[in-house]
Amino acid sequence: MEYKKLGNTKERLSAIGIGTWNLSSDLTENGKAINLAIKKGVNLIDTAEVYGTEKIVGGIIKGKENIFIATKVWATHFRYDAVVKACERSLKNLDVKQIDLYQLHWPNPGINIKETMRAMEKLVYDGKVRYIGVSNFNEKELKNAQAAMSKYEIVSNQVEYNLIERIPEIDLIDYMKKQKITLLAYSPFSHGAIFKERYNNIIKSLNELGEKYNKTAGQMLLRWLIQKDIVIPLTKASNQNHMLENIAVTSFKINQKDMDIINKLTPKNSHLGLSRFKNLLKSYLIFRALLRI
Ligand SMILES: NC(=O)c1ccc[n+]([C@@H]2O[C@H](COP(=O)([O-])OP(=O)(O)OC[C@H]3O[C@@H](n4cnc5c(N)ncnc54)[C@H](OP(=O)(O)O)[C@@H]3O)[C@@H](O)[C@H]2O)c1
Numbered sequence: 001m002e003y004k005k006l007g008n009t010k011e012r013l014s015a016i017g018i019g020t021w022n023l024s025s026d027l028t029e030n031g032k033a034i035n036l037a038i039k040k041g042v043n044l045i046d047t048a049e050v051y052g053t054e055k056i057v058g059g060i061i062k063g064k065e066n067i068f069i070a071t072k073v074w075a076t077h078f079r080y081d082a083v084v085k086a087c088e089r090s091l092k093n094l095d096v097k098q099i100d101l102y103q104l105h106w107p108n109p110g111i112n113i114k115e116t117m118r119a120m121e122k123l124v125y126d127g128k129v130r131y132i133g134v135s136n137f138n139e140k141e142l143k144n145a146q147a148a149m150s151k152y153e154i155v156s157n158q159v160e161y162n163l164i165e166r167i168p169e170i171d172l173i174d175y176m177k178k179q180k181i182t183l184l185a186y187s188p189f190s191h192g193a194i195f196k197e198r199y200n201n202i203i204k205s206l207n208e209l210g211e212k213y214n215k216t217a218g219q220m221l222l223r224w225l226i227q228k229d230i231v232i233p234l235t236k237a238s239n240q241n242h243m244l245e246n247i248a249v250t251s252f253k254i255n256q257k258d259m260d261i262i263n264k265l266t267p268k269n270s271h272l273g274l275s276r277f278k279n280l281l282k283s284y285l286i287f288r289a290l291l292r293i
Pocket residue numbers: 018019020021022024046047105135136158159185186187188189190191192195218234235236237238239240241242243245246274
């Protein structure tokens with residue numbers, strides 16, 4: 001397994017992380033797939049209070065050492081007391097004494113980020129959380145979040161990043177590189193959509209390129225992300241064969257010529273992912289704040 005540094009810390013995370021959103025109904029199969037990844041050296045597992053999978057993850061990691069657990073507090077829990085309570089719930093669900101990475105799930109324009117970060121920093125100070133991260137923050141939101149911190153640093157920003165959703169390339173990645181903040185790239189397969197018929201051309205090109213490396217289209221996609229320096233893809237696979245395929249991406253390197261070919265498969269401003277949902281959520285959160293819910 002290949003490891004990457006988390007942000008500006010000395011923490012070493014596997015170059016691929018396991019997501020746990022939308023696990024299949026066959027929990028035994030999910031558990032087997034995640035255990036397989038852990039055996040092969042994956043140490044990063046991502047969950048969130050809203051996924052409803054913290055207890056499942058807690059069960060899987062019980063008794064295992066050196067697992068790096070990332071979870072998230074949902075945006076409607078960003079008031080000081082609510083952050084602290086959400087963290088207590090997550091610690092209980094995960095059955096751990098400390099959360100390795102606690103992330104703000106989506107920016108909430110209805111609540112002052114200073115109040116939220118004050119609570120996040122208190123959690124680190126109290127030893128309940130080791131590192132603070134954010135998720136779905138654009139460059140401006142990330143800068144505001146950084147400015148709201150007084151003791152600790154933001155080590156990661158988890159955003160959707162794949163060949164179909166490339167908005168992070170427009171400005172976020174360069175800024176995060178300069179700031180030494182890890183980009184946890186969620187949905188590297190666009191929630192599985194990349195394997196659907198309408199993207200056949202992309203998959204065909206990736207398979208052709210992959211022939212010389214003896215790798216599949218999916219492996220080429222993951223490797224394309226991993227080679228982008230600060231990026232660690234977070235993929236979900238309930239199927240054990242998918243999992244095995246996905247974690248076998250740390251033993252080869254795509255040459256620059258082929259990286260450039262992959263870079264040209266979709267335009268840089270390609271934009272079909274969850275960020276559409278972000279604007280809807282933003283309006284909802286402002287509405288809640290106005291009503292003081
Ligand atoms: N921060 C956020 O707001 C946010 C939002 C979305 C997701 N996330 C995180 O990112 C993680 C990954 O995102 P995602 O679940 O959208 O996933 P994804 O990894 O882009 O796609 C998962 C889908 O691809 C399939 N798949 C996986 N490996 C494959 C392979 N080698 N070949 C063919 N199909 C394959 C999976 O099928 P099987 O399950 O059948 O194997 C599943 O249907 C989430 O679990 C979550 O932790 C975060």
